[in-house]
Amino acid sequence: MVSSNTTAGYGAGHDASVPKYSTGIAKVVNSALYRHTLGAAVESRIGRIILLAGVPLIWLIMLHVGPIYQMLKISLLSHYPVQPGVESNFTLDNYAIFFRESLYFTPLIKSFIFATAATAVTLVVVYPVAYYVAKIVKPEGRSKALLLLLVPFWAGELIRTFSVIMLLANRGAVNVLLREIGLIDRPIPMLYTSFSLGFGLVYLICLYMLLPLYSAIEKIPSQYLDAAADLGAGPFTRFRRIILPLSKDGIVSGCSLVFLTCIGVFATPMLLGGPTTVLFPETISGFFHGASDKWPVGAAFALIMLVTALITAGIFMRLVGGKKRSAF
Amino acid sequence: MNNILVPNRRTALKMLGGGAAALAMPAVIRPTPGWAANGVLNITTYDKFLPQEFLDKFQKDTGIQVNIRLTDDQGKQYNLLTAEGANPSTDIVTVAGHRYSQFIASKLLQPLDTGKIPNWKNLNTAYQDAPWARVDNNLWGLPILAGYEGLARNVDYVKEAPSWEIMFDPQYKGQTSYIVSDFMTIVMQYLGHDGDFVSYVDKPDVAQKATNEARDFLIKHKDMVRKYYDAGSEVQQMFINEDIYLGHSWSGPAAKLIMDGHPIQLSVPKEGTFGFCYTLNVVNNAPNAENAYKLLDAVLASPEVGAAMTRQSGYSSTINGVGDLLNDREKLASTLPQEELERIVFFSSVNRDMKNEMIDRATAEVKAA
Numbered sequence: 001m002v003s004s005n006t007t008a009g010y011g012a013g014h015d016a017s018v019p020k021y022s023t024g025i026a027k028v029v030n031s032a033l034y035r036h037t038l039g040a041a042v043e044s045r046i047g048r049i050i051l052l053a054g055v056p057l058i059w060l061i062m063l064h065v066g067p068i069y070q071m072l073k074i075s076l077l078s079h080y081p082v083q084p085g086v087e088s089n090f091t092l093d094n095y096a097i098f099f100r101e102s103l104y105f106t107p108l109i110k111s112f113i114f115a116t117a118a119t120a121v122t123l124v125v126v127y128p129v130a131y132y133v134a135k136i137v138k139p140e141g142r143s144k145a146l147l148l149l150l151v152p153f154w155a156g157e158l159i160r161t162f163s164v165i166m167l168l169a170n171r172g173a174v175n176v177l178l179r180e181i182g183l184i185d186r187p188i189p190m191l192y193t194s195f196s197l198g199f200g201l202v203y204l205i206c207l208y209m210l211l212p213l214y215s216a217i218e219k220i221p222s223q224y225l226d227a228a229a230d231l232g233a234g235p236f237t238r239f240r241r242i243i244l245p246l247s248k249d250g251i252v253s254g255c256s257l258v259f260l261t262c263i264g265v266f267a268t269p270m271l272l273g274g275p276t277t278v279l280f281p282e283t284i285s286g287f288f289h290g291a292s293d294k295w296p297v298g299a300a301f302a303l304i305m306l307v308t309a310l311i312t313a314g315i316f317m318r319l320v321g322g323k324k325r326s327a328f
Numbered sequence: 329m330n331n332i333l334v335p336n337r338r339t340a341l342k343m344l345g346g347g348a349a350a351l352a353m354p355a356v357i358r359p360t361p362g363w364a365a366n367g368v369l370n371i372t373t374y375d376k377f378l379p380q381e382f383l384d385k386f387q388k389d390t391g392i393q394v395n396i397r398l399t400d401d402q403g404k405q406y407n408l409l410t411a412e413g414a415n416p417s418t419d420i421v422t423v424a425g426h427r428y429s430q431f432i433a434s435k436l437l438q439p440l441d442t443g444k445i446p447n448w449k450n451l452n453t454a455y456q457d458a459p460w461a462r463v464d465n466n467l468w469g470l471p472i473l474a475g476y477e478g479l480a481r482n483v484d485y486v487k488e489a490p491s492w493e494i495m496f497d498p499q500y501k502g503q504t505s506y507i508v509s510d511f512m513t514i515v516m517q518y519l520g521h522d523g524d525f526v527s528y529v530d531k532p533d534v535a536q537k538a539t540n541e542a543r544d545f546l547i548k549h550k551d552m553v554r555k556y557y558d559a560g561s562e563v564q565q566m567f568i569n570e571d572i573y574l575g576h577s578w579s580g581p582a583a584k585l586i587m588d589g590h591p592i593q594l595s596v597p598k599e600g601t602f603g604f605c606y607t608l609n610v611v612n613n614a615p616n617a618e619n620a621y622k623l624l625d626a627v628l629a630s631p632e633v634g635a636a637m638t639r640q641s642g643y644s645s646t647i648n649g650v651g652d653l654l655n656d657r658e659k660l661a662s663t664l665p666q667e668e669l670e671r672i673v674f675f676s677s678v679n680r681d682m683k684n685e686m687i688d689r690a691t692a693e694v695k696a697a
Contacts, residue, residue: 038341048340055347081410083434106696169569189502191571192555271562275553278695286692289403294688 068306075299094300104283108305111280112312114197115262122202122209122258123251130213130250131243135222146214153207161271164200165191192274200272205261209254216250217243252321256313263309280305368393369619372405373422377473377606378627379636386626392619400559402427409436409611419614420623423469425460425604429677430684432463437609439466444621447628455605455646460674469607470624472634473580473643476603476672477510478594480563480582485573492518492597495574496549505555505566506576508546509691513683514576515542518599525683526676535682543690547697556695567592579662584642586661594661596668603672605646638662 028034041047074080075095079088098104133145152160167173170187178184190196220243228238266281273279284305287298369392371378383394399405402424409416409431423431431437442448448456455461455471481489486500492514495504513523521538522528528535554572557563560581566572567585575582577594585592608627610620627633627647634647635654644662651659664672 042337042340042344048337051344052340052347055344055351059351081407081413083410103693103696165565165569170571171569187570189554189571191569270558274555275550275695278556283692283696286688286695288407289401295407 068303071299071302074296075303077296080295080299091296094296095304097297098301098304104301107278107280107283108308110278111263111305112308114277114279115259115309118198118201118205118262119255119259121198122206123255125202126206126209126254127213127251130210131217134214134217135220142218149210150207152203157204158267158271160204161200161268164196164203164272168196168199192272194274194277197269197273197277200268201262201265204268205258205265208257208261212253212257213247213250216247216253220246248321252317255320256317259316260309260313263305367391367619368395369420369616369623370395370397370418371420371422371608371623372397372399372408372418373420373608374399374606374641376640377422377637379633379640382626382633382636386623389626390619390622392622394623406431406434406436410434414613416611416613416615419611419616419620421609421611422472423607423609425606426602426675426680428460428468428607428675429463429680431609432468432677433680436612437468438612438614438617440468440470440610441621442467445470445625445628447625450628450631450648452646452648458605458674460677461605461607463677469609470627471605471607471646472627473606473637473641474603474646475579475606475643476596477514477601478577478579478582479597479601480567480575480577480585480592480594482567482570482573482591483593484591489574489593489595490598492599494597495576496552498552500574501552502554503571503573504552504575505557505563505572506553507558508556508694509687510578511576512539512542512546512687512690512694514599514601515545517601519545524602524673524676525679525686528682529679532682535686539686539690543693546694550694550697579644580642582642583661587639587642587658589657594664596664596671598671600671600673603674605674606643 029039038051041051076090076092077088078091078093079086082088129149133142133149137145155163165172168190169175170189170191172191174190175184175187178188224242224246225238228242233241264281265279266285269277269279269282280301284298284301287294287301371394373396375398378396383396386392387394397418399422405421405423406427409418409421421431421437423437451471455474457467458471461467461469461471479489479492479495481494485503486494494500495506495511516523516538519538519541521542523542525535528538555562555566557566560578563572563575563577564581564585567575567582568590579594582592582594586594608624610617610624614620631645631647631649631653634645634650637643638645638650638654639658642661654662
């Protein structure tokens with residue numbers, strides 16, 4: 001509720017509806033500086049909303065836009081960090097290197113293919129789980145079921161990655177089990193392959209798919225499914241004609257989140273991947289860790305990856321998510 | 329609820345004040361930065377290089393508070409120090425031999441004044457004025473640990489490894505591992521080239537041809553590799569899990585496995601390898617340089633410190649008398665037969681820029697192939 005007395009004067013002599021302040025605060029609110037700045041701004045509703053929105057906005061700019069701006073700045077320099085006696089100039093060459101040499105193009109393409117495949121697999125694996133929790137589990141048990149699914153995510157990403165190593169290594173749990181029950185004589189090399197990377201990545205990021213899907217499926221009225229069943233629609237038809245279209249929002253959100261996470265993931269491919277699964281983030285990190293002065297190239301490549309990933313996710317959301325209005 | 333969504337003046341001011349206070353909190357509660365305080369010493373080093381007991385004793389004896397910042401990569405350390413410029417936040421860095429000249433050329437280190445280190449005499453004479461250590465007529469760091477790039481093998485599966493050739497033997501397909509950039513210089517040696525680029529000064533074409541040959545060789549044998557690794561702990565983990573039977577490894581991580589009782593053997597094949605020292609270096613413009621010298625002197629004060637460093641890191645200590653304090657297994661792990669010892673050539677400080685440039689690019693090409 002907006003106060004009706006906010007335009008009244010402050011301090012002594014005001015009418016009864018005007019707020020009373022202690023002497024110190026009254027001094028501040030009666031000062032010309034306050035009245036002409038903050039005081040004036042909070043007089044109007046719009047001013048108050050702008051001021052309040054400003055605080056989280058500053059936070060966002062500082063922590064999210066700030067580093068990206070800094071990266072952009074570095075990407076346009078010829079040298080960074082600048083060594084003594086070296087001059088750093090403006091250049092676009094760091095971006096040109098990417099388009100000039102296929103050497104760097106290949107890992108980006110690999111990253112996109114891998115992220116797309118991982119997103120598709122995550123969707124296929126997680127969708128039935130989300131459906132089960134949202135529709136099969138009784139309403140009073142859903143919170144508990146969700147909580148159980150979230151338990152592994154209480155541990156950090158690195159710890160979960162190492163747990164995958166312990167599982168898939170030559171002397172890991174899976175190989176030991178297979179050997180103990182006599183199915184194999186020699187360990188199956190599962191770790192440091194595309195399989196281990198895909199397996200680990202799907203495990204690490206499935207939460208980003210689960211929550212949007214659960215949220216979307218849970219909202220589908222059960223009466224729709226009952227009505228369809230009464231009209232003779234089989235399970236597959238009900239899924240294809242009702243559940244899938246109505247959960248499209250969740251699919252689009254989940255796929256976008258998972259794809260954008262996959263494309264930039266760094267530690268997991270380093271720990272679980274093999275010699276043929278070198279992805280673009282690892283190529284970028286090479287510029288920051290390498291012996292030479294290559295931060296600007298790394299920064300330019302990071303921005304190229306960011307922009308192409310956002311464009312891809314945007315196109316996907318437009319193509320898949322955008323059809324919703326015309327379909328319903 | 330409505331007050332929050334459509335705030336009145338007082339609510340808006342309260343929320344604004346609260347929000348601003350929350351944003352400012354990290355700056356308010358942040359303690360004085362360690363690097364700016366008196367009586368402190370900031371060290372960037374590898375995990376397990378400086379024993380905790382030694383640090384505790386040093387702090388107790390001198391009243392100097394030691395802050396350790398761990399690093400696992402010379403490049404990261406170099407880039408951070410360069411980015412900090414004339415206002416470094418660390419007083420001592422730990423530089424590996426192959427990066428020694430790069431740190432010096434970039435003016436990141438100050439020349440070492442051995443006169444401020446009374447216990448300098450306790451350093452093994454071989455390291456007191458080693459040719460690789462003296463650059464521009466100055467010494468730049470205190471050598472603390474010595475190592476080499478060796479061929480590690482699981483002796484349960486690989487009995488002999490006289491040559492680097494075994495890394496490309498088809499019977500060990502998918503069971504080898506290496507750091508691409510490091511192993512590429514070894515492969516250059518194996519192919520008969522100069523992996524340290526010393527003889528390639530002013531001969532970029534020859535150097536590029538040799539590098540490309542090693543690069544193509546590694547790409548051709550990419551199927552031999554289980555994983556390209558970066559940190560010593562990774563190769564240790566792969567050996568323990570028996571994911572690999574053979575690997576190019578720095579001597580420290582492999583020796584540590586031997587000390588811990590794993591069936592690993594470390595050797596220097598007939599084609600030779602490269603040796604290096606880790607040095608503790610006082611940073612240029614270090615805010616606590618005097619405290620840094622006190623620590624360097626304390627490191628040399630007792631062979632116990634060197635022995636603890638060897639036990640923790642696996643590398644050989646450069647301090648006199650350490651050998652007498654190690655048990656048989658520790659000695660076995662950190663020593664080599666004389667014949668193999670003679671095959672080690674220490675990294676030179678000559679022609680580093682050319683080497684870094686060519687090896688970095690070839691490394692990216694191998695990984696992308």
